[in-house]
Every structure is written in C-alpha cells, then in structure tokens.
Amino acid sequence: MPSDQGDVPTGLSRRSLLRGGLAAAAGLAAASASSACNAMSAGLAGSEVAPGTVTYWNLFGGGDGARMQTMQDRYRSSPGSPDLQAATFTWGNPYYTKVSLATIGGVPPDVAVSHLTRSTNLARAGLLSEITDDMLGLVGLEAGDFVEKAWREQEVDGRSYAVPFDTHPFVLYYNADVCDRAGLLESDGSLQPIAGTEQWEAALTAAKEVTGAYGATVPTIADPATSWRWFQTLYQQHDGATPWLGDGGRELTYDLDVTLDALAYIQSLTERGLMPTNTDYAGAQTLMFTGQSGFYLQGEWEIATAQSIPGLEFGMVPIPTLFDRPAQQGDSHTFVLPARERTEVQVERAMGFVRSMLDQSLTWARGGHIPAYRPALDSPEYRALEPQSNYAAAADTVVYDAPAWYSGSGSNFENIVGAQVGLVQQGLATPQSAVEAARSQLLTYAATPSPL
Template sequence: MTGTSNRMRLTRRGLLGAGMAAFAAPMLAACASPAVAGLSGGQLDPRTLIYWNLFGGGDGSRMETMEAQYQRTHGGPSSLQSTVFAWGNPYYSKLTLATVGDKPPDVAISHLTRAKNLALADVIEPITDADLALVGLSSADFNPKAWAAQRLNGDNIAVPLDTHPIVMFYNVDVCRKAGLTASDGALKPIHGMAEFESALKAVSKVTGGVAATLANVAETATPWRFFTTLYHQHADASPVLSDDGARFTIDDGIALDVMDRVASWVKQGWMNDALNYADAETDLFTGRTGFYFEGEWEITTAQGIKGLRFGMVPIPTLYDKAAAQADSHTFVLPKKDRTPAQRRQAMGFIKSMLDQSMTWAQGGHIPAYLPVRESAAYARLEPQADYASAANNAIYDDPAWYSGSGSTFEGIIGAQLALAQQRAVTPRAALAATRSQLQVYLHTPSPL
C-alpha cells in the first residue's frame, strides 16, 4: 500500500464514531500524557511505533515483557510507545475518537467480536496477504477457527493473538476425595450429562454443599458464556442473533432446556444460586467447591494461591458436540496514511508479539499462532495444554452492532440468565424478558 491518503471522511460512519467517542472525551483529557497519539498535539519521534491496548493485571505485565523484548531488538525505548486504556466500551470509543481525529495509533488491540464493527465503521483497514508476507506470515500460521472468524466480506481485518474460552477449573484435592481423579491428580474424562451430574453429586458429598460455582451477582458475562457454551453443544442449535443482529433467532426449546437444567442443579444444591465473581472463585480455592466455570485468564489468580492444587479442562461435552464460548484478542491496523516502511514496521511489531506467544500463554490464553501452539514447549505447559483443544471448538458471539465482549447484548441476556440461575425468575420469564429488552436493538438499523 502506498502513502496515498486514506483519511476518514466525515461520512455517517465517521460521524457515528465521533459521537460514540465524545462520551469518553473528558476522561481522555484526564488520563492522556502529552505524547499519547490521538489524544493531544504532542510530537513524537516519527520512527516510534504507537501501540494501544486494554491489558491490565497479569495480562498487562506479560504484554510489558513482550514490549520490552521488541524494544531491545528494534532500537531501544524510543522504538515503541505503548498506552493502556480501560477495558470495554471506553477503549473502543477512544480508538474511534483518535481515528476520526486522524491521530490513531499505528497498531491496536481489539477483541475479535468487536473488530468487525470497527471495520464496518471504517475505523480499521484490511490486512492483506501481501501485508502478512512482509514479515513471513500467512493464513496457514493461525488457528483456523480464529482466522475464519476475523474475515469480513472477503478481507482479513485482524491478526489473532489468542483464543480465550470459558473453561472448567477443578480443585484436585476435592475431586480426588470424590473419586474423580487419576493417580497423577488429573481429572478423569467426563462424557455426557449423566457422568457430569454423577460427578456433581460426588463432589457435593465431599464439600457438604455446592459442587460447582459460576459468578452471577453483579456479573453478566459469565452467565452468558456458560449458557451459550451449553446451548451450542446441541447439534441443531440455531444462531442466537441473525441478519447482523436484526433478528433474535434463539431456539426457545434448547434455551429453556439449558436454563432448566442449570436451575435443577441449583435446586439440588450442586450449583450456587448467587455468588459474585470473587466469591465464586474463592470457593474453588478454599475447597468449598470442586468445579468453577470461568475464562482461562483466572489461571493467574489460581496460581497465586499458596498450596492450591488445581487443574483446568474444557467444559465437558454434555450434549451432542464440544463447544466453548470464546473471544480472541487481535491486532488491528487503525485507518491512517502509511508509507510502505510504516506498514512494514506495523506488521513487524505484530510478528514480534506473535513470536512471543509462549510468554502470553503463561497467562492462560491459547496461542492463535500455530508455530507456538503446536510446539513441544507449549505441549509441556501445564495446565494450559490440558484445555488448549477448546480453541478448536470456539463459539464466537453472533455479529451485531450491539454484540461482542462487554457489549449491550451480553449485558441484557447475561442479566436474565443470572436471575434464572438465582431462581429469582423462571427460565421462561428470563427468555421473555430478554426478547422484550432486545426489541429496540433488533428494530434499530445498524448505524455502522
């Protein structure tokens, strides 16, 4: 690609982006340093690559390690300026604001489920096969599921860094007492609903209470991730959203079956009725439960608990086929004027991050870059290697202008699923409320 201008015009899409980002403007002024690209008029060394991401905690520490390696091999600290923003909608608003203002970063992180909306709004630009070839990459280097999911209208819009699915954590000591582990402490395979419910019953006898925990108080993402995992384990499950979010096409029968099943576990005392995020995982750490359902990123928290023996596996296949709700962190190229050298620089940074996927994998995320994912070193990484197959069965949220990680859709349906698990409403009432609350979004044409 040449340096010919591709500056965003103030079209309907551009105006939408500006409007979305306006909500974040006061926060931007408060948190920006003078040299942060897109947020002020500060000048940087033109050779400095500007990178934005949303990684905090353990992910943030590992990303800093990877960035430091890039700096060591690309000219020192001045070769990279990395800026971290708050996770979720504020981050995407900031990215849109900067791009509309013609001051975007060179490379940015996006959840795969949010990247398509950025592409439709002209906030990011395609990544061509020629771009990949600049740094020795091709589509064959990536997990096929993640690679296919980022495609839009025949274009590549993102380079996947990982897959991060919901998984099942287990307390080794509790499961051993329940007779569910092999001699090395690994959980014996669980196949089908009958074996899973038998395991719940056995664990409940050990704990004297719940066998499995799932955060559902002040938490909407986890109930949605768990539900859609089991929903899509049905071979004939329909999409939850269709026509880019214009229709709510959930199969009521399958949805009610899943919610009724979870409610039955709660009624029998095998699963919690109401726990917040911290308490749900603490119950696993302290042996008050045997199983805990959450994203694999909680591996870092579990590893920090002294004396805890735990493992992680894909959520068992309880119905017809394996499935795991997931998203992917991806690298995107915000829309801006680029010289060929700047394009090569951006792709070189992405390649450097991919080459360091083992560092990233230590935080639980499954590498999308196959040379690392299929390496002997990754195969020895425990317990990460034990649930890596979940990436091959990843279920990404259906595309819609209001869906994706941290989205309005997730908040609406997740809240109702949480209430159903708490037995505050019936599954049928939860489904009806979800359908009712989605009407305004179903009947609002996509503004992208």
Template sequence: MKQFDFFAGRQLSRRQLLSGTAALGSVLAAGALAGCGGNASAAAPRGIQFWHLLSGGDGIKMQALISKANEGNPGFKVHPTVLAWGPPYYTKLAMASAGGRPPQLAIMHASRVPGYAPGGLIDPWDLDLLSANGVTADNFAPRIWDKSQQNGKVFSIALDSHPFIMFYNTDVAGKAGVLAGNGQLQEVKSPQEFMAMAKEMQKVTQAHGLSFGYLGSGSQMWRLFYTLYKQHGADMELTPGQPMKVDRDAAIESLEFMASLFDDTIAAKSGDISTGIAEFARGGSGMLFSGVWELPTMKKAGLPVDAATIPTLYGTAAAYADSHSFVLPRQLNLDEEKRRDVYKFVSDILKGSLSWAEAGHIPAYQPVVQSQAYKDLKPQAHYANAADVIAYDPQSWFSGSGSDWQTYFAENVQNVLLGRDKAADGWAAFEKRTNTLLSRPNPV
C-alpha cells in the same frame, strides 16, 4: 558603540559584531542540520502508538512482550496506552479513528471487529506483508483464522483464544473418586452425570461441588449459557432488519440447566465472580467455571489445580471463547514506514507468545502451541484442544465481549438463575430486546 573582541584583543563596531554573529550562527545551524540529517536521524526510532485494554497480570505480560520487541527493533519504539476494559475502550477507539487521531495499532476482541470493519474504522491486513514477516494463514487454527475475516478480507490478527473452561482441584477430585487413570477428571457426557460428579465433590468439601459466580455480570452468565447452547449443535444468527434466528428449545434448556446448578449443594445459590473464585481458591469447591485468564490466580493460591474444556453435556463439543486480536485503525495520513514497523512488531509478539500462554491464554500462533515448551505447560496443554471447538459470539454490530448486549442478557436472565422467573419468560424478554437492536442501524 564599540564591543571588545576578547580573541583578537581589539574593538569591533556593532555592524561587524552582528555580521560575525550571523556567520557563526549559520555555521552552527549547518552543523546541526547535518547532524539531524545523518547520525541523529538514524538513531531516532519511529514512535508507534499502541492501544490495548489489558490490565493486571495480562498487562504485565504484554508490557514485557512490548519491551522485548522494542529491544530487538532499534528502528522503532512502541508506546502503549492502556484503557479501561469494556464499552469505554471501544467508544474511545471509534472516536479516535473517526476523528483522524487513532493509534497505529490496537487490540480488539475478535467478536467486536464486525462492528468496526464495515464502517471503515479499521484497515484490512496485507497478507503479502504478513507473509514477508513469517506469518501466514496456516499458522492459525481454522476457527480463529475464519473469525479474522470480513467480506473476504482479513481485518484482525489473533494473539490468542481465551475460552471459558473448567478448573478442578485434583485433591478434591481424587478423594471424590472422580479422576480417571491418567490423573485427569473422568469424562461425563450428560447434565445428569455432571451433577452427580459435582455432588461427589461436595461430599469432600462439605460446601459446594462447583463454584460459579454470576451476579451482576452479563458476560459471566453469557459465557456459560453460550457454551451450553452451542453444545446442542444450535446456531444463532443476528441479521440486521430481521428477527433473531435461534433454537428456542436449546436456549431454554440451557438456562434451565444453569438454574438447576444453584441449589446450595452443587453450587451456591447466588454470588458474584469474586465470590466464586475465592471459594474455589480456598478449597471450598471441587470445580470452577471461569476463563483461562484466572489460571495465574489459582497457581498463586497454591492449589493442586488442573483444567479442561467444559464437559460436552449435549452431544457437540463447544466452548465459548474470544480472541485478543491486533487491528489497524484507519490512518488519515498513512505513514508507510510505521505501517511496516507495525507488521514486524506484531510478528515478533506472535512468535514470542509462549510467555502469553503462561497467563493461561492459548496462543493463536500455532508454531508456539505445537512446540515442546508449550506441551510442557500444565494445565495449559490439557485445554489446548479448546481452540478447535471455540464458539465466538453470533456476529452483529452490538454483540461481543464487554458489549451492552451481554448486559441486557443479565437484565433478563439473572432472575431465572435466582429461581424467580421461568427460563422461557427470561429468554423471551431477551429475544425481544435483541430484536429491537436488530431493527436499528449500526451507529458506527
């Protein structure tokens, strides 16, 4: 069989055609390989998989930070995966790490790290490599840096602290006569003084002095309880194989005070988080106990809002808080280049976290907090001191943000807040449940 050679104007045999085609293929392949080994390789960024649990306004802010870091680092590209907040996220992260298919970087709450570090699911950070990227221990508030460590190694790098605070309506507070000379809420130093202030605000709103929704939310109940408990100067220890170490009197007094707030004058007798936030946002109360992450909602509502740490009612300044923290999931086959890229990416996010502060969070990277630009943010600058008094959850494999332990707290305490059970009985039931957990090994 003959083939016509259009270029030479003559016929070729089948063998000549195949030989020529093979030679041409070799030339093309060589050229392609040269391209891949040269400019094409240099132009292809290394892909970094990054898992986090930030949604809503936080998710939008984080995506903007990721995009900015990607633009400034052509050698890599971070690909985020957003998963549902709470137990599903932590379960998937543990399974991915155990199965050898984890992302190169992930966000965890600092309070959840103790459940993962001992099991080898995350790697410690190399402090020398962090320093080479301009991040050192003295860039963080002492309590935040201490929380990043397990057994002398740093297993998490905090992006922020997000404490439980008090928002207040300055118009309502002004009419109630409870503003100090600097235009901020006057200082109160006892439960009785706080309740008196709330009642003055209620006279203005004709609804409630304080908004605090809690129904069905163990995390919401725990945040206020643990703030008040730590204000007693009390500690809580969760040691595996041992009964819970706790100041029962402080725990019961904290619960009794919480229950006393829900009298339908100071605060609504019952209501969930959304109800409480909506009431404050429409001016139905003078104060709101909630997390800093609600600040964008309040500003969007057009409220004359300011904020501060929750007043010190029992002698010791304290505010429940957690931190969104970067962790390094253990890699089955570590890519050193990608690991170095991760350090650069994290350092860029920390240094650019002023925009994260706009979402209400307190940046963990102190050069940002100490900048004039941050000091100009209001009301963020008014509660920045919370970073010095934050109280993380007592350390255990089962404690922390979004944990089942907080759900168990709700199961035993909600009826106390509703006035159906005594505080001592609710606490005893929760303590018993906690001791059962302490008798079990860490499943991770």
C-alpha cells in the same frame, strides 16, 4: 427509533459530522507538531511522538497487563526496533468507543488490540485497514501460521482485518484435592473424562459430598458476562442451536426450544444445591480455591489467580460435553490496524510490532491464553506447559458471539442476556420470563442502526 441521520441535515450523516468535528480538533492539536501524522496518532494518548514511533493501544489490565508490559519491553530492547509508545485504556465499551472516535477523527494508533467479536463490526464500519497476504509477507507471516478457526472467524466478506493473537475460552477448573477424595481423578492426577449430564451431575454430587457445600461454582450475581458464557456454552452444545443474532444483529435468530432447555438445566443445578444461587465473581472462585467446591467455571485467564493461592493444587480442562457436541463460549484477542493512510514503511513497522508480539506468544500463554500462532501452539515448550496445554483443544470448538454493533465481549448484548441468565440461576426468573425480558430489550438494539 434512532436513525443514521437523526437531526443532522440531509446529506450529512452522524459519522461524517463526527469525522469532521474530531478531525478539526485533531488538526488544531497537531498544528505545532513536526510530523502531523505522528502527532495526531498520539493525540488521544496524551503526548506527542517522534517520527517513526510505533503507537499501540490495548485494554490489558491485571496479569495480562503485566505480561504485555514485559513483551513491550522486549520489543523496545530488540536491536533495530522503532520507538514504541503504548497506551492502555479501560476494558470494554469505553475502549472501543475511544478507538472508533480516534479513527473517525483521523488520529488512530498504528496498531490496536481488538477482541475478534468486536473487530468484525469495526471492519464493516470502515474503521480497520485490510491486512493482505502481502502485508503478512512483509514480516514472514501467512494465513496458515494461525489456528484455522480463529483465522476464519476474523474474516469479513473473505477479507482479513485482524491478526489473531490467542483464543481465550470458558473452561473448567478443578480442585485436585477435592476431586481426589471424591474419586474423580485418574492415577496420574488428571481428571477422569466427563461426558453427558448424568456423569456431570454424578461428579458434582461426589464433589459436594466431600466439600459439604457445592459441587461446582460459577458467578450468578453482578457478573452478566460470565452468566452469558455459561449459558452460551450449554446452548451451543445442543444440536439445533442457532446463533442468537442474524443479519448483523438486525434479527434475533436463537432457537427458543434449545434456549429454554439450556436455561432450565442451568436452573436445575442451582435448585438441587449442586451449584450456588447467590455468589459473585470473587466468591465463586474462592469457594473452589478454598475446597468448598470441586469445580469452578470461568475464563482461562483466572489461572494466574489460582496459581497465587498457597497450597492449591488444581487443573483445567475444556468444558465437558454435556449435550450433543463439544462447544464453549470464547473470544480471541487480535491485532488490528485502524484505518488510515500508510506508506509501505509504516505498514512494515506496524506489522513488525505485531510479529514481535506473536513471537512472544509463550509469554502470553503463561497467563492462560491459547496461542493462535501455530509455531507457538505446536511447540514442545507449549505442550510442556501445564495446565495450559490441557485445554488447548478448546481452540477448535470455541463459539464466538454473533456479530452485531451491540454484541461481543463486554457488550450491551452480553449484559442484557447475561443479566437474565443470572436471574434464572438465582431462581428469581423462569426460563420463559427470562427469554421474554431479554428479547424485549434486544429488539430495541436490533431496530437501531449502527451508530458507526
């Protein structure tokens, strides 16, 4: 198995070798800059920045990217705001590799976005600066300003390294026309409560009778991340469910009986034709949007797509509790300060940018994400925002992926387990064979030291 040392001479770790090489390269690139620190911060973004500029990296595309651009422009137009250089990079592993290498090489941005499930690993690798109460206080913030679960989950060994921006859970979309004709709506147009597998299956059966196709849809092919989210949601709704990974990813700690039960239930829904066996990401949502399915399971970020469909009346609610307790897989976007030496002025500039983004949480919430900043979440404006506020309770029952260097949103872990769940959905693997295949692949990662 690979080790921390590899072929590097004793006393020189892979990380120190990378740090030295990247730092040297960054130093050469910054030699002619009037401010070495600011030039190196701009290095991987591709241009030099003026002293006092806030540099910011994110991974937002699509509707999220457009909203973030609007928020950045508002920051720039605010009287007294420092200059801002923002850069957007490819979502997932490529983005986190870039942030890690830039930080190791001494050329990180002032502020970066990180999924909460990725920030823990970055913090343990020494790649993030701690965010203290004093730093929060510089811009009028404190820990109590944030949703308790998101704030607690971002802590590492009792220290804070991330400022939660939102919660984005797996949710249930419903086609209001189909559900109305199926007798599943209340008099005010809201979805009747669904609890337990019997009520869930009855609702899907009623919807299927209306559509003539399916009761609910979720991607089954070419989208392992969604397959993982669907499985993790049902797995974590079981009493006795344990995290899939333990000891920082060095152990596989899932409960086998609960895993097999959740997989068997997922497969039963496709075997009975209540959900499709072969549909990709776009196909799953199209079926619900066009009235061929009553329900659609996906992250809340697809709200913008649903809103763009002419004539589509839809709603969104937390995933029904089908087993023992409410739970839905999810994650949070956070703001982090990649590790570097900062003066108090630089800290205040970085935290001021973060505060500006938090103050614009309602703009962000229109794209579906639940604000983690309590003044926005508790505001009358957010409560009046529908259907967004109708699933806000999911922020308290969201389940984050267990921390490991290879886990989190867009990770190898999600791809490995999700691919096997997809085969179960398609009827191409049994629950037992899927678990065995996932376990075999994950053991390799569990035995491999973190490359950071």
